[in-house]
Structure formats: C-alpha cells, structure tokens
Amino acid sequence: MEETTLNNGIQAKLSDKFGEKISAVSEPYGLLTFVTTKDVIINVLSFLKNDLNFNFLTDITAVHYPEKEHGIAVVYHLHNMAERLRVRIKVFISEQNPTIPTATVVWKGANWMERETYDFFGIKFEGHPDLRRILNMDDLGVYPMLKQYPLEDPNRVDKKDEFFGR
Amino acid sequence: MSEINIVDAPPGIEGSGFFATSLDKVIGLARSNSLWPLPFATSCCGIEFMATMGSHYDLGRFGAERLSFSPRQADVLMVMGTIAKKMAPVLKQVYIQMAEPRWVMAVGACASSGGIFDTYSVLQGIDEVIPVDVYVPGCPPRPEAILDGFQRIQDLVKNESGRRRNSDYYKELLGQYGIK
Amino acid sequence: MNHNHPVFTDNDPQSELVTLNLGPTHPATHGVFQNVLQLDGERIVSGVSTIGYIHRAFEKIAEHRPFYQITPLTDRLNYCSSPINNMGWHMTVEKLLNIQLPKRVDYLRVIVMELSRIADHIICNTIIGQDTGATTTFLYLFQFREHIYEIFEEVCGARLTTNIGRIGGFERDFNDIAFAKINKFLKEFPKALKEFENLLSRNRIFIDRTAGVAEVSKETALDYSWTGPLLRATGVDYDVRVSDPYSSYQDFDFEVPVGTSGDIYDRYLVRNEEMWQSVRIIEQALEKLKSEPKGIFHADVPEFYLPPKQEVYNNMEALIYHFKIVMGEIDAPKAEVYHAVEGGNGELGFYLINDGGRTPYRLHFRRPSFINYQMFAPMSEGMLLSDAIINMSSMNIIAGELDA
Numbered sequence: 001m002e003e004t005t006l007n008n009g010i011q012a013k014l015s016d017k018f019g020e021k022i023s024a025v026s027e028p029y030g031l032l033t034f035v036t037t038k039d040v041i042i043n044v045l046s047f048l049k050n051d052l053n054f055n056f057l058t059d060i061t062a063v064h065y066p067e068k069e070h071g072i073a074v075v076y077h078l079h080n081m082a083e084r085l086r087v088r089i090k091v092f093i094s095e096q097n098p099t100i101p102t103a104t105v106v107w108k109g110a111n112w113m114e115r116e117t118y119d120f121f122g123i124k125f126e127g128h129p130d131l132r133r134i135l136n137m138d139d140l141g142v143y144p145m146l147k148q149y150p151l152e153d154p155n156r157v158d159k160k161d162e163f164f165g166r
Numbered sequence: 167m168s169e170i171n172i173v174d175a176p177p178g179i180e181g182s183g184f185f186a187t188s189l190d191k192v193i194g195l196a197r198s199n200s201l202w203p204l205p206f207a208t209s210c211c212g213i214e215f216m217a218t219m220g221s222h223y224d225l226g227r228f229g230a231e232r233l234s235f236s237p238r239q240a241d242v243l244m245v246m247g248t249i250a251k252k253m254a255p256v257l258k259q260v261y262i263q264m265a266e267p268r269w270v271m272a273v274g275a276c277a278s279s280g281g282i283f284d285t286y287s288v289l290q291g292i293d294e295v296i297p298v299d300v301y302v303p304g305c306p307p308r309p310e311a312i313l314d315g316f317q318r319i320q321d322l323v324k325n326e327s328g329r330r331r332n333s334d335y336y337k338e339l340l341g342q343y344g345i346k
Numbered sequence: 347m348n349h350n351h352p353v354f355t356d357n358d359p360q361s362e363l364v365t366l367n368l369g370p371t372h373p374a375t376h377g378v379f380q381n382v383l384q385l386d387g388e389r390i391v392s393g394v395s396t397i398g399y400i401h402r403a404f405e406k407i408a409e410h411r412p413f414y415q416i417t418p419l420t421d422r423l424n425y426c427s428s429p430i431n432n433m434g435w436h437m438t439v440e441k442l443l444n445i446q447l448p449k450r451v452d453y454l455r456v457i458v459m460e461l462s463r464i465a466d467h468i469i470c471n472t473i474i475g476q477d478t479g480a481t482t483t484f485l486y487l488f489q490f491r492e493h494i495y496e497i498f499e500e501v502c503g504a505r506l507t508t509n510i511g512r513i514g515g516f517e518r519d520f521n522d523i524a525f526a527k528i529n530k531f532l533k534e535f536p537k538a539l540k541e542f543e544n545l546l547s548r549n550r551i552f553i554d555r556t557a558g559v560a561e562v563s564k565e566t567a568l569d570y571s572w573t574g575p576l577l578r579a580t581g582v583d584y585d586v587r588v589s590d591p592y593s594s595y596q597d598f599d600f601e602v603p604v605g606t607s608g609d610i611y612d613r614y615l616v617r618n619e620e621m622w623q624s625v626r627i628i629e630q631a632l633e634k635l636k637s638e639p640k641g642i643f644h645a646d647v648p649e650f651y652l653p654p655k656q657e658v659y660n661n662m663e664a665l666i667y668h669f670k671i672v673m674g675e676i677d678a679p680k681a682e683v684y685h686a687v688e689g690g691n692g693e694l695g696f697y698l699i700n701d702g703g704r705t706p707y708r709l710h711f712r713r714p715s716f717i718n719y720q721m722f723a724p725m726s727e728g729m730l731l732s733d734a735i736i737n738m739s740s741m742n743i744i745a746g747e748l749d750a
Contacts, residue, residue, distance in 0.1 A: 028681050028682055028683065029441060029442075029681070029683050029684075031683075031684060033682075055568060056568060056571065056584075057571050058571070058686075058693070058695060058712060059695060059697070059710070059712040059717075061697065061710045063699060063707075063708045064708075075697070077684060077695070077697070077712075081582075081584050081589065084589050084590065086684070088684065107569055107570075107571065108569045108570055109569060109570040109571030109572075109717060109720065109721075110571075111720055112716065112717065112719075112720040113571075113717065116716070120405075133398075134397060134398060135397065135398040135401040135749055135750075136252075136287060136398060136401060137251060137252050137287070137398070140286075144286060144287075144403065144406060145405065145406060149286075150286075151284075151285055151286065151403070151406050151407060151409075151410055152284050152285065152286065153285070153286045153290075154286075156290065158290075206371060208377070208378050208399070208400050208745065209377075209400055209422065209425060209745060209746050210421075210422055210425040210506055210507055210746065213425055213426060213469075213506055214505070214506055216488070217488070217491065217492065217495070217505075220485065220488040220489065220491075220492070221485055221488070221489060222489060222492045235371075235372070235373040247400070248400055248402055250398070250399055250400050250401050250402065250749075252398055252399050252401065253370060253378060253399045253400065256369070256370050256371060256399070260371060282418065282419075283402045283403070283407070285402060285403040285406060285407060286403065286406075287401050287402065287403050288402055288403070305507065306505075306506050306507060308505070
C-alpha cells in the first residue's frame with residue numbers, strides 16, 4: 001500500500017514534467033513501470049537521478065517483439081537506495097533503425113550494459129564512447145538474441161536429424 | 167606397518183649392484199609418476215579441479231604436485247570447462263606450444279562434447295581442434311572421477327612405445343587437425 | 347667499432363611502452379578474461395579488457411527451456427555459490443506465480459544460501475591471500491569447502507552445481523545426517539576462521555600489499571553500478587537482504603559490515619566479517635527451525651510442485667498435475683517480474699518476461715561480476731602491475747557470471 005502511494009507520487013512528478021511523453025504506466029508486482037520515447041529518455045533519466053533520488057542504475061537490457069511495429073524495447077531498471085524504490089522504464093524503437101541516445105552521460109556504469117545490449121540486439125547507442133561487441137565473437141555477423149536466429153549452430157554436420165525429431 | 171603404496175619396479179633381472187629391464191618400461195615408469203599438468207580451467211570443472219588439488223583428494227600424491235601454467239614446461243593439458251568458439255584458437259595455440267610427449271585430458275561434459283550448451287557460441291567438444299587422449303564425463307565430474315581419468319593417463323604414459331611420436335600414424339593424426 | 351655499453355639504433359626503449367597481454371590463460375586471472383595492458387616499466391598506462399571467452403548464451407537457451415529446466419542453467423552462473431543462484435531463480439518464479447512459502451522452507455533456504463555465501467567468500471579471501479604469497483591459508487580453509495559440499499550432497503546429491511530446491515520449496519526434507527553435519531560445521535568453522543584471521547588480518551606483509559591500494563570513492567562506485575562487498579567496502583551500506591528482504595531475512599538479526607576507503611584491505615575485511623555474520627545467521631535459523639512444525643519442506647502448490655511418485659501411480663489428480671508440470675503446460679500469468687537476491691558478489695537480478703507459453707519470452711540475468719568488472723580497466727590506470735593483479739582477485743570475478 002505504501003509502495004503504491006510512493007509510486008503514485010513519482011508518477012505524478014513525472015507527468016508534471018514530461019506530460020504525455022510518459023505513457024502505459026503500470027505496477028506489476030509493485031514495481032512502477034512506464035514507457036517513454038527516445039527523444040526524452042536522457043532527460044527522464046537525469047530527472048530521476050538528480051531530482052527524485054534514483055541514484056543507482058541497476059540494469060539496461062532489451063527485448064525483441066517481432067510482431068510489433070516498434071519491435072525492440074530498451075528496458076532500464078533504476079533504484080532509489082535511500083527510499084528502497086525501484087522503477088522500470090521502457091523505450092520502444094523500431095527494428096529498421098534501432099538507435100537511442102546513450103545513458104553513459106548520466107551513469108558511467110551504463111558502458112558495458114549498453115555494449116552487451118548492442119552485441120545481442122544491434123541497438124546503436126548514439127554517443128557511446130566505445131560501441132563494439134563484448135561477449136560474442138567479432139566476426140559473428142548477426143545479433144543473436146533477435147527472435148529470428150536459432151539457438152544452435154546451423155553449420156553443424158555431425159548431428160543426425162532423426163535422433164532429434166526433425 | 168605403513169599402508170602407503172609406492173610404485174612397483176618393472177619386471178627385470180636383478181643382481182648385486184645392477185637391475186636390467188627394458189628402457190621403455192623404465193622411461194614409462196618415470197614419466198607416468200611425474201607428470202606436470204597444465205590446468206586449463208575455464209569454468210565449473212575448474213573449481214572441482216581446485217578441490218582435487220586440495221588436501222582431501224590430493225592430486226599431488228600421483229606425482230602431479232607441480233602445476234605448470236606455461237605450456238612449454240607441461241606434460242598433460244587438462245582442459246576443464248566449457249570452451250567457447252572464441253577460446254578455441256587460444257586452446258590450439260597452447261597445445262601447439264607444448265613439447266612432445268604431450269597428452270590431453272578433456273575433463274567434464276563441456277570439454278568432451280559441448281555438454282548442456284548446444285549453442286551457437288560453444289565448441290561442441292575440444293576434439294574439434296586438438297587430439298584428446300582421455301575423456302572424463304560428468305557435470306562436473308567428482309574429484310574421484312578426475313583422479314580416475316588422471317590414472318588412465320598414467321596408464322597410457324606408462325605403456326606408450328618410445329617410437330610413437332615419430333610414427334606415420336601419429337603424424338597423420340596431427341595432420342587432421344592442421345598441426346605439424 | 348668497440349663499445350662497452352649497449353647501443354640502441356632505433357627508438358630509445360626507455361621511452362617506449364610495453365604491451366603486455368594478460369591473456370585468457372594466465373595463472374593470475376581466475377577465469378578466462380583478457381587484459382591487454384600498456385606498461386611504462388611496472389606502471390600501467392592504459393588497459394583494454396576483452397571478455398566473452400566463455401560465453402555460453404544462457405539468455406538464449408532460457409528462451410527454449412521450461413521454468414524448472416532453467417535451474418541447472420542458473421547453477422552455472424556463479425558456480426562458486428550455485429545455491430544462491432538457484433534460490434534466486436525459484437524466488438523469481440514464485441513471485442511471478444504469487445506462491446507463499448511456509449516459514450520452515452524460508453529458514454531452510456536461508457541456511458543453504460548462507461552456507462554457499464561462506465563458500466564463495468572462502469574462495470575469494472584465500473585467493474587474495476594466495477596472490478600475495480600466502481598459500482597456506484588456501485589449503486587450510488579449502489577443507490571447509492569440502493564440508494559444505496558434503497552438506498549440499500546430503501540435501502540434493504550434488505557438490506558444486508547443485509540444482510538445489512524446486513519451485514515451491516525443496517525436493518526432500520533435510521534429514522538428521524544433514525543437520526548433524528551442519529552442527530559440526532558450525533562448531534569447527536569458527537575456529538578455522540579465527541586461525542585464518544590471525545594469519546592474515548594483522549600480517550605486516552599482507553597489510554603493506556593491500557592497505558591503501560585501489561581506493562574507490564562512494565560516488566565512483568555508485569556511478570559504475572557496483573554492488574555487493576565491493577560497494578560496502580567503499581562505505582555504502584546496500585545489501586539486498588536488508589533493502590528488499592526475501593525469504594524471511596527480516597526475521598534474522600545480523601549486521602552488514604561496511605568499510606571506509608574501498609581499498610583491497612577493506613574488501614577483504616568486509617568479506618571476512620560477512621562470513622562471521624553468515625555463521626550467526628545459520629545459528630539463528632537452526633534455533634528458529636526448532637519452533638516450526640516438522641516435516642514441511644515445500645509449499646502446497648500441486649500445480650507447480652511435482653507430486654510424490656506413489657501418488658502419481660495411484661491418484662488421478664496427481665497424475666494429471668505431474669503430466670502438466672513435466673510437459674510445461676502450467677498456468678503462469680503473462681507478466682514481467684524483476685527479483686534480486688544478494689549473491690556473493692552483489693545484486694544478482696532476474697528479469698523474467700512471461701508470455702504464457704512453455705518457456706519464458708525473455709529472461710535476463712543482472713550479473714554482478716559483469717557490471718563490477720567494467721571498472722577494472724579505468725581503475726588500473728596508474729597502478730603498479732602487481733597491485734592490479736591483486737585488485738582483480740579482490741573483485742572476485744567469476745568467469746561464468748561474467749559472460750553468461
């Protein structure tokens with residue numbers, strides 16, 4: 001209950017400042033979640049960090065929804081340690097032009113998190129100091145976490161399909 | 167009466183001040199009980215190897231007390247853990263730097279065949295890049311299993327013919343992997 | 347011409363920088379990650395980290411496995427303390443499914459998690475000792491890891507990658523042998539830990555090598571999203587067990603050790619004190635277990651927890667539940683949940699998006715080693731090489747958690 005009132009307070013302050021750039025507000029399992037756009041995301045993050053005391057960036061990741069028009073959602077999790085609050089911010093960007101400003105201007109810790117997201121989904125973070133692959137091999141050529149790519153290596157010659165039900 | 171076993175001498179003819187046996191057997195005996203392993207520990211099997219080196223399971227009593235991290239000074243390459251495709255050239259480079267005679271032990275399911283990780287980024291078994299002598303299955307194998315694998319390597323070392331490394335069969339085997 | 351001193355015909359080597367490849371296979375790096383360092387003598391000028399040498403694509407695999415088959419994957423994240431990862435995953439799914447656990451299960455989970463935290467910190471502290479030259483402490487304390495392994499074996503059958511617990515509780519109750527082993531551990535471990543402290547904590551050489559080395563301020567640590575003992579050593583008292591309590595940690599009375607300067611000595615002391623606090627928590631858990639009804643080791647959720655085999659063979663509902671669970675046809679809400687636990691290295695988070703199918707739509711692991719390690723290269727600029735090596739081992743980078 002107390003969480004909901006605190007979350008409502010945060011939501012009110014955000015709506016005051018950003019108006020209808022904040023949409024789809026919900027609270028799954030007590031965690032305030034909302035959607036915003038990529039042109040205001042850095043302002044939203046700075047506002048949350050400086051004015052609302054969300055001083056800790058927990059994680060940056062992405063999700064691929066191939067059937068949606070703006071198919072890639074970049075997800076930020078922030079944490080207000082002093083008041084024990086968390087918030088989740090989603091930004092939907094299109095698959096054909098996946099660009100979004102980098103969060104390294106707000107937190108330096110976003111560096112490797114964005115590199116990992118680029119490596120897996122192909123999202124170009126504009127202004128990132130060193131955007132290159134981090135976990136996969138440099139010559140992989142594809143962004144493997146997108147839904148159209150298979151889990152297994154398609155070039156294997158030693159697996160017999162009839163044993164695996166294919 | 168102590169119950170500690172030490173290694174038996176090979177069969178041979180003994181006299182006062184001399185012992186005659188075949189050279190292969192003596193070399194095999196000396197080599198197999200003083201192998202210097204190179205622990206190529208990448209993941210969870212590496213922690214079980216650390217437990218094997220600890221005092222409870224003690225790999226040192228089999229002669230493998232001195233771990234060598236430099237491949238030039240090592241005899242056995244123990245590959246423990248998942249080898250990703252990014253790591254495979256590194257593994258091959260380490261194997262090439264080892265001097266003959268050298269043996270390879272693949273510890274764990276991931277090194278033997280890729281394990282539970284049938285993905286685009288994991289090498290499905292190190293025998294795609296280097297020749298392997300002993301495979302130890304398990305995920306991770308118990309220290310007793312690693313010791314058993316080590317003793318199988320010791321059997322191979324003890325019974326190996328001195329001419330094996332120069333034979334055509336061996337050269338052809340290495341040629342399959344592109345190693346001269 | 348005769349010279350009695352060496353003549354350098356190209357650039358003066360005293361002004362060139364040496365490139366050192368602290369490569370993926372190196373005895374000093376505890377795991378496979380690479381640092382290419384530029385050295386000016388012994389001092390590091392700059393460094394570039396390369397990771398991904400053990401990338402096993404956990405997040406992609408998790409999109410193809412039902413919930414209970416993801417537990418063995420989480421084992422292999424931070425394999426030095428795999429029960430914590432298992433419990434964290436089970437709690438994430440229980441949060442998604444709104445399952446409430448009986449208190450006895452919570453206390454048993456706390457015992458298992460604190461034992462694995464002790465195991466993780468044993469590795470880290472003894473390896474810091476070994477890297478500064480004190481190998482004896484490694485051998486003394488590793489014996490206690492064997493005792494912890496025996497306790498895990500008694501409960502779940504495996505030593506290292508435990509796959510312990512189920513969604514909704516445990517697979518079997520802790521038997522008397524397990525409790526006897528835990529009590530024996532609690533009697534013997536404090537003595538060994540005291541001996542370990544006597545050898546290292548006031549050791550002149552150890553303090554010279556670790557105190558004042560690699561100091562980190564609170565603001566830098568928070569900026570780089572550090573968590574766990576590294577953050578607590580800098581002075582921020584953030585511990586997920588206190589901040590967002592899970593598994594009834596709010597019923598326990600323990601302290602969170604906090605350092606001051608964030609240097610390596612503080613990190614060692616914080617981990618050491620956390621081991622003492624873990625022993626305290628386990629003792630309290632055993633006390634609390636005495637007042638709980640015996641024999642309960644899982645929640646009463648037949649839709650998600652496999653029924654016992656005798657019932658499956660005799661009872662129709664049990665057979666149907668068994669079939670549905672194994673085939674992955676469970677009714678999980680279409681929602682997204684984020685749950686964090688305090689791992690050995692910091693906040694281990696699980697971000698799960700479920701779309702109602704057999705397998706998760708997206709599962710992301712917030713891995714503390716990965717996020718902690720990004721500061722290593724910037725931090726080592728200006729350090730001596732030997733200090734940078736000990737800095738790396740004090741950050742307790744586990745390669746499985748780094749690459750996932």
